[in-house]
Amino acid sequence: MKANIWKVATLIAFVFLTLWTLLPIYYAFITAFKSRIEITYWPPTLIPTEFTSHYWIIVWFDRPTVAYYRNTIIAGVISTLVALAFSIPTAYTCARFSFRNRADVLFTILTFRFLPPAAVVLPIYIFLRQLALLDMPISLGLLYGAINIPIGVWVLRSYIREIPPELEESYMIDGYSRLRAFFNITLPLIRPGLVAVSLIILALSWGEFIFASILTTSPAGKTLPVGISEYMGGEWGYEWNKIMAVTFYAIIPVIIAFFIVRKHLARGLTFGIVR
Amino acid sequence: MARLRVEKISKKFDRERILEDVSFEVGSGSFSTLLGPPSAGKTTLLRIIAGVESPDEGRIILDQEDITNIPPKDRNIALVYQTFALYPHMKVYDNIASPLKAKKLPSAEIRRRVREVSEFLNIHHLLDRYPRELSGGEKQRVAIARALVRDAKIYLFDEPLTNLDYKLREAARTELKKMCKSLKVTILYATPDPIDALAMSDNVYILFRGRLLQSGPPREVYNLPNDINVAKVFSYPTINLIDANLEIRENKAVLITPFINIAFSTHVSALTEGRYLLAIRPHDLHVVFDGEDVSLANSFKARLYLTYVIGSETIAYADANGVTLALHLPYIYRITEPKDVRIFIDVSKILLFDVKSLKRMYP
Numbered sequence: 321m322k323a324n325i326w327k328v329a330t331l332i333a334f335v336f337l338t339l340w341t342l343l344p345i346y347y348a349f350i351t352a353f354k355s356r357i358e359i360t361y362w363p364p365t366l367i368p369t370e371f372t373s374h375y376w377i378i379v380w381f382d383r384p385t386v387a388y389y390r391n392t393i394i395a396g397v398i399s400t401l402v403a404l405a406f407s408i409p410t411a412y413t414c415a416r417f418s419f420r421n422r423a424d425v426l427f428t429i430l431t432f433r434f435l436p437p438a439a440v441v442l443p444i445y446i447f448l449r450q451l452a453l454l455d456m457p458i459s460l461g462l463l464y465g466a467i468n469i470p471i472g473v474w475v476l477r478s479y480i481r482e483i484p485p486e487l488e489e490s491y492m493i494d495g496y497s498r499l500r501a502f503f504n505i506t507l508p509l510i511r512p513g514l515v516a517v518s519l520i521i522l523a524l525s526w527g528e529f530i531f532a533s534i535l536t537t538s539p540a541g542k543t544l545p546v547g548i549s550e551y552m553g554g555e556w557g558y559e560w561n562k563i564m565a566v567t568f569y570a571i572i573p574v575i576i577a578f579f580i581v582r583k584h585l586a587r588g589l590t591f592g593i594v595r
Numbered sequence: 596m597a598r599l600r601v602e603k604i605s606k607k608f609d610r611e612r613i614l615e616d617v618s619f620e621v622g623s624g625s626f627s628t629l630l631g632p633p634s635a636g637k638t639t640l641l642r643i644i645a646g647v648e649s650p651d652e653g654r655i656i657l658d659q660e661d662i663t664n665i666p667p668k669d670r671n672i673a674l675v676y677q678t679f680a681l682y683p684h685m686k687v688y689d690n691i692a693s694p695l696k697a698k699k700l701p702s703a704e705i706r707r708r709v710r711e712v713s714e715f716l717n718i719h720h721l722l723d724r725y726p727r728e729l730s731g732g733e734k735q736r737v738a739i740a741r742a743l744v745r746d747a748k749i750y751l752f753d754e755p756l757t758n759l760d761y762k763l764r765e766a767a768r769t770e771l772k773k774m775c776k777s778l779k780v781t782i783l784y785a786t787p788d789p790i791d792a793l794a795m796s797d798n799v800y801i802l803f804r805g806r807l808l809q810s811g812p813p814r815e816v817y818n819l820p821n822d823i824n825v826a827k828v829f830s831y832p833t834i835n836l837i838d839a840n841l842e843i844r845e846n847k848a849v850l851i852t853p854f855i856n857i858a859f860s861t862h863v864s865a866l867t868e869g870r871y872l873l874a875i876r877p878h879d880l881h882v883v884f885d886g887e888d889v890s891l892a893n894s895f896k897a898r899l900y901l902t903y904v905i906g907s908e909t910i911a912y913a914d915a916n917g918v919t920l921a922l923h924l925p926y927i928y929r930i931t932e933p934k935d936v937r938i939f940i941d942v943s944k945i946l947l948f949d950v951k952s953l954k955r956m957y958p
Contacts, residue, residue, distance in 0.1 A: 486676050491693065492646075494694040
């Protein structure tokens with residue numbers, strides 16, 4: 321009897337969570353099919369009275385959405401590569417070697433992530449302007465990469481610690497250098513962690529707004545989140561149907577990416593929880 | 596084949612002393628055992644010899660060459676880990692071939708040698724599997740194959756039998772002994788198990804709390820342990836230790852224990868009166884059965900209260916006037932309830948240790 325109550329409670333919780341996650345997506349999806357008149361209806365309609373695919377098409381042409389897409393991809397990929405390039409060696413060092421103040425170093429790295437973007441965006445703006453790097457997706461990529469190094473370090477460090485050092489040692493005794501042991505033993509074994517971290521950083525960069533909105537100025541330099549905001553409060557007011565259409569286009573690649581690597585991710589995110 | 600010399604090796608982790616001034620030499624082509632209880636420093640010593648750990652002090656000499664500061668990849672020393680350390684993402688074949696690939700040998704040669712060693716160890720049918728698909732015994736043989744496939748100067752084994760279950764361990768011990776005898780290579784084998792040392796090795800080194808207490812041929816060390824800790828480490832079941840008092844009565848030495856007084860012949864007159872620790876191995880105590888001479892010299896009354904049979908032998912525990920004694924009987928003997936018996940003590944096997952220095956005083 322008690323078990324049944326738990327089952328029902330779990331089921332209700334799952335239903336609630338599923339609705340909580342999927343309802344906004346559903347609403348975004350159908351709103352993109354609504355006409356300009358219908359998006360203002362009160363109460364809002366959960367199924368459009370009239371479907372129009374007009375806005376799904378027009379968003380590609382009335383603004384440089386293709387450029388937004390390109391910029392977002394460039395920034396996302398560069399940020400992931402930069403963050404991995406710096407966090408893998410840092411994580412390895414912190415996991416495998418003991419040195420003075422190791423815990424402090426790790427915590428300091430983590431605190432960099434706590435910094436509110438608004439606190440640093442202005443100095444970074446001036447910095448990039450002086451270097452003539454404003455309005456470039458590459459700069460955004462480098463910036464996102466730097467911001468996300470702490471996430472990479474902390475997640476990858478725990479992955480590396482799960483790999484027994486004996487494996488690398490044994491490989492070195494076999495006749496390889498430590499570097500070869502790292503590339504041939506450690507790196508392949510932390511692949512789930514690399515996938516998980518890459519995806520987290522890619523997703524964070526993909527949706528980043530504050531830096532992107534201030535550090536980009538020209539229409540062709542903006543990323544998707546900033547591009548979406550361009551539909552807000554302009555001469556046409558809030559164009560919710562276009563906003564929702566672009567939003568949907570924006571989240572599709574992320575969903576596809578998560579779908580492709582979902583096996584790695586499920587193992588990656590739970591890795592180390594159950595031993 | 597090579598000679599290995601370990602010279603005054605010391606190592607600390609944080610403040611804890613792991614190894615202290617350890618020196619010994621392993622002869623070319625010999626099978627040597629590093630015997631010590633858990634956390635004696637065996638693994639650290641092997642890691643230092645292999646080069647994955649560096650000593651605070653001391654040198655490692657291999658064939659007259661000081662290799663202390665040479666990285667592990669250039670030492671040509673093989674090490675079999677207690678945990679086997681098989682590369683989980685590589686098939687058995689690639690695991691075994693790993694040291695050969697490091698040397699960039701021609702692939703035909705690699706194939707030939709992997710096939711040879713895997714046939715020798717009877718794992719040739721497993722070459723296409725991943726380590727996770729192997730049983731414990733198979734993993735151990737793959738780990739050994741990865742070492743033996745090399746032309747290493749010396750082969751180090753770190754408790755390769757510990758991670759196997761009991762039955763498998765017996766079989767693996769026999770197999771390993773046969774294999775090592777036929778190979779004619781230099782082997783240094785770390786183990787906490789005195790039976791391993793007695794069964795296989797030419798030489799045994801007793802490591803205890805980071806110090807080398809005694810070394811020599813296993814029989815010699817077994818019969819004449821210099822230190823009480825050597826006697827403890829090198830005995831199964833654990834050697835009996837009894838508080839005893841030595842008194843000189845009418846020019847004869849008499850050893851007083853709670854349950855028996857043993858008169859010593861004159862040649863112990865070198866010993867002074869006073870307290871000693873009497874050590875006697877469980878197999879040097881014998882149960883005297885009914886019908887045998889009850890007035891037998893050097894026998895005493897005791898109450899057997901527990902026996903358990905291991906294979907065809909028996910471990911028994913007895914209480915002799917408040918002192919617990921372990922007996923190792925070479926036959927099957929079961930009791931269902933405590934039983935009064937006479938126990939004969941083989942006086943020629945008695946060892947006496949100093950209570951303070953723990954050094955052997957007799958014989």
